[in-house]
Amino acid sequence: xxxxxxxxxxxxxxxxxxxxxxxxxxxxxxxxxxxxxxxxxxxxxxxxxxxxxxxxxxxxxxxxxxxxxxxxxxxxxxxxxxxxxxxxxxxxxxxxxxxxxxxxxxxxxxxxxxxxxxxxxxxxxxxxxxxxxxxxxxxxxxxxxxxxxxxxxxxxxxxxxxxxxxxxxxxxxxxxxxxxxxxxxxxxxxxxxxxxxxxxxxxxxxxxxxxxxxxxxxxxxxxxxxxxxxxxxxxxxxxxxxxxxxxxxxxxxxxxxxxxxxxxxxxxxxxxxxxxxxxxxxxxxxxxxxxxxxxxxxxxxxxxxxxxxxxxxxxxxxxxxxxxxxxxxxxxxxxxxxxxxxxxxxxxxxxxxxxxxxxxxxxxxxxxxxxxxxxxxxxxxxxxxxxxxxxxxxxxxxxxxxxxxxxxxxxxxxxxxxxxxxxxxxxxxxxxxxxxxxxxxxxxxxxxxxxxxxxxxxxxxxxxxxxxxxxxxxxxxxxxxxxxxxxxxxxxxxxxxxxxx
Numbered sequence: 001x002x003x004x005x006x007x008x009x010x011x012x013x014x015x016x017x018x019x020x021x022x023x024x025x026x027x028x029x030x031x032x033x034x035x036x037x038x039x040x041x042x043x044x045x046x047x048x049x050x051x052x053x054x055x056x057x058x059x060x061x062x063x064x065x066x067x068x069x070x071x072x073x074x075x076x077x078x079x080x081x082x083x084x085x086x087x088x089x090x091x092x093x094x095x096x097x098x099x100x101x102x103x104x105x106x107x108x109x110x111x112x113x114x115x116x117x118x119x120x121x122x123x124x125x126x127x128x129x130x131x132x133x134x135x136x137x138x139x140x141x142x143x144x145x146x147x148x149x150x151x152x153x154x155x156x157x158x159x160x161x162x163x164x165x166x167x168x169x170x171x172x173x174x175x176x177x178x179x180x181x182x183x184x185x186x187x188x189x190x191x192x193x194x195x196x197x198x199x200x201x202x203x204x205x206x207x208x209x210x211x212x213x214x215x216x217x218x219x220x221x222x223x224x225x226x227x228x229x230x231x232x233x234x235x236x237x238x239x240x241x242x243x244x245x246x247x248x249x250x251x252x253x254x255x256x257x258x259x260x261x262x263x264x265x266x267x268x269x270x271x272x273x274x275x276x277x278x279x280x281x282x283x284x285x286x287x288x289x290x291x292x293x294x295x296x297x298x299x300x301x302x303x304x305x306x307x308x309x310x311x312x313x314x315x316x317x318x319x320x321x322x323x324x325x326x327x328x329x330x331x332x333x334x335x336x337x338x339x340x341x342x343x344x345x346x347x348x349x350x351x352x353x354x355x356x357x358x359x360x361x362x363x364x365x366x367x368x369x370x371x372x373x374x375x376x377x378x379x380x381x382x383x384x385x386x387x388x389x390x391x392x393x394x395x396x397x398x399x400x401x402x403x404x405x406x407x408x409x410x411x412x413x414x415x416x417x418x419x420x421x422x423x424x425x426x427x428x429x430x431x432x433x434x435x436x437x438x439x440x441x442x443x444x445x446x447x448x449x450x451x452x453x454x455x456x457x458x459x460x461x462x463x464x465x466x467x468x469x470x471x472x473x474x475x476x477x478x479x480x481x482x483x484x485x486x487x488x489x490x491x492x493x494x495x496x497x498x499x500x501x
Contacts, residue, residue, distance in 0.1 A: 002139065009137045012102055016135070023135035028110035031056040035079035041115040041123060049116030055125055057082065058110035058133060060162065061103060062140070071099065072124075075109070076162075083118070084111055086127040099130060106136035106162075154476050154484045170470040170478055173292060177469060178245060178462065180288050181265060188280075190241040190267065195230035197223060197247070201441045204228030206382070206426075207250040208435045210260075223249035228383065228457065229444045231268050232412060235455050236447045240270040245462070252436075256474045257404055260483055263462040264407075272456035273385075273411040274395045278372055281399055281409065281458060282309045285370075285465070292469060300402055300468050303368060311370040316360065317377065317393070323363045328356050328377060329392055349434050353379040365403035373398045373405075382422045382438050384410035399460075401468060407460035414455060416448035 016023045032040075032055050041050065059075035059082070069088040074081050088096035103109060111127040118124050141163045153160040153167070160167045182192065200219075202209035204226030214221045227244050234242045245265045252260060269276065286307040290296055296308040317328050326339055336355045340346065343362075347354035356377060367373070375393045378386065384394035395411035413419050422438075423445070429437035466478040476482035 005139050006137055009104070009135065012104075013135050013137070016102060016132075021132070023132060025131065025133060028058050028131060028133055029056055030058040030110065033057065033079045034059065034075070034077050034082040037082055037115065037125070038080075038123060041117075044115065044117040044123065046117050046121050047119055049114065049126065051114045051126075053114050054112065055115060056110070056112045057125065058108065061105050061107050061109055064103070064105055066100065069096070073103075075111070075125075078168075080165075083122050083124040084113075084127050085116075085118075085124050086111075086130065090126070090128055091130070095130070102135075103130075103132060104136070106138070106140045107132060108134035108136070151484065154482050157481050170466070170472060171480060173470050174462070174466045174478060176292065177288055177466060178265075180291050181284060182245065184284050184287065185241075185243050185267065188241070190243050190269075191239065193231070193234055193239070193242045193244055195224070195227040195244055195246075199224055201439045201443075203439055203441045203444065204230075204383070205248075205250075206380075206436045206438055208252055210249050210251045225250050226264070226459065227266050228459070229441060231266055232452060232455065232457070233444070233447050235268055235270050236450055236452045240453075241268070243267040254483070256476075257464060257467070259463060259475050259479060262475075262479075264459050265462060266457070266459040268412070268455055268457045270453045270455050273454065274374075274397055274409055274456055277409045277456040277458040278313075278397055281372075281407070281460070282311050282370075285399070285406075285460075289469070298469070298471075300471055301473060303402065305369060305401060305468065307370055311372055311399075313372045313374055313397075314367070315375045316373055317375070319367075319373070320359050320363060323366060324359060326359060328359065349429070349432060351379075351429060351432075351434070352377075353429075354434075356380055364400065364405070367400040368402055371400050373400050381410070382426050383413055383419075385413045385415075386418075404464050404467070405461075406464050406468075407458060409456070409458040412452070412455040412457045414448060414452040416445050419448055420445050 013023050034057065037055060037057060044050070057075065057077070059077035062074040062076045062081065065072045071086050073084050073086070075084055086096065086099060110131045110133050111125060112129040113125050113127045116124055116126055141159060161171070186192070198214065198221045200221055202222040202225045205228065207225045209225050210223040211220050212223065226248055227246065231242055231244060243265060246263065247261060248264055249261050252258065254260065267280070286296055286309050289298060289307045297304055297306050299305070321327050324339070326336060328336065333352050333355065336352070336359070337350055340355060340358055345358050347358050357380060374397045375387055376384070376396045378392060378394055381394040381396045384396040387393035387395050397409050399406040413422070423440045426438040427440050430439070463475050463478055466472070467475060470478060472478050
């Protein structure tokens with residue numbers, strides 16, 4: 001950023017205050033958005049004006065084109081852009097000179113006037129009055145390219161949203177998707193509930209937690225890695241259909257599809273199993289795609305994805321055996337380990353669960369179209385009910401699209417004695433150094449001893465789903481303010497000191 005430009009803008013702010021004009025006034029009566037203006041007056045022909053139709057709107061000035069005693073400028077609001085026109089003989093010489101001197105690209109202004117269509121066919125607002133609503137101190141990015149530095153775009157997302165239409169559109173789709181999912185579930189009798197973010201025991205998933213300090217009780221607590229165990233407590237207590245949309249935190253790696261802070265929706269339904277949750281997932285996501293785009297098909301990174309139900313179903317052990325020749329149910333741990341070692345892959349811990357996860361990593365990207373990966377081994381599913389036809393497996397599925405796991409679902413384990421045994425296995429893994437192993441939660445065991453009905457549970461990652469919906473290559477593109485190093489604060493301070501000196 002040019003500190004000289006910033007200082008010039010600061011000087012304008014000081015000049016405005018000296019002449020008794022507040023560069024940051026309190027309100028403006030914005031009666032119409034740019035979309036409403038386009039909708040109401042799309043019928044206008046070139047050179048046609050409606051001087052009796054009065055419009056009041058506001059937005060950020062994106063471009064200014066001065067032509068002597070008249071000026072075209074572009075306003076941007078949440079709905080898009082609209083052209084405006086101001087002329088000296090309409091607003092008066094002093095007001096027009098004020099506009100030329102004090103209004104710059106990046107400032108926020110309100111205008112009142114009437115609509116017309118220019119000779120070139122552009123719908124335009126003829127400004128009869130204007131008001132400076134916010135004097136920006138920093139210049140906008142180069143207008144044709146916006147923020148070309150991705151790291152800068154992540155750090156200064158507010159600038160990215162100003163400069164890049166695609167960024168705003170991604171987040172509009174994200175929040176429209178969340179709203180649709182919420183409505184979809186509520187129409188089916190689900191109730192939105194809340195669970196704690198701070199946990200004494202991090203549970204509901206296998207992940208490394210964030211640790212923080214609770215001074216009031218003089219103890220460590222953990223940021224939630226998943227709301228699952230508390231949502232199942234709701235089911236124990238008598239709720240039958242619940243969901244929660246919220247943040248989870250996992251102190252793990254950052255990649256194009258992993259963020260330590262992410263948003264999920266978790267859904268639990270009493271008297272249901274994983275087949276019911278499979279049907280719900282299929283209907284919810286396919287109808288979401290249809291709602292947003294009017295079709296079941298969309299393109300992600302050059303690949304056409306067809307969400308039309310029913311989705312394909314594959315079993316984990318069968319798929320791995322087909323692709324790699326390894327039978328994770330029958331082959332010995334030694335054989336599996338040797339297979340991985342021959343390919344330069346060594347899990348941190350030589351446990352069967354870690355080795356199965358590494359094998360799946362080798363084949364996951366071969367699943368492209370919407371697919372349910374089903375019936376995971378017990379070793380990697382500590383909260384899922386054993387499969388009714390094969391006790392080596394669990395009734396679990398993951399929706400996989402374009403090589404990305406979008407979620408996780410079970411016929412929930414509601415046998416308190418077996419759940420305790422599973423937790424004890426996880427405790428041994430934790431002692432052996434597996435920092436992602438599930439912690440022992442005796443209060444959850446106690447809740448199960450009061451009785452939890454047969455239950456189907458489902459979790460969906462909102463961020464990964466939004467990646468697919470918006471054709472975003474990185475999870476950081478769909479998180480409004482992603483986790484990035486904050487070294488620019490120091491750069492700001494150094495620059496400011498330099499400018500002042």
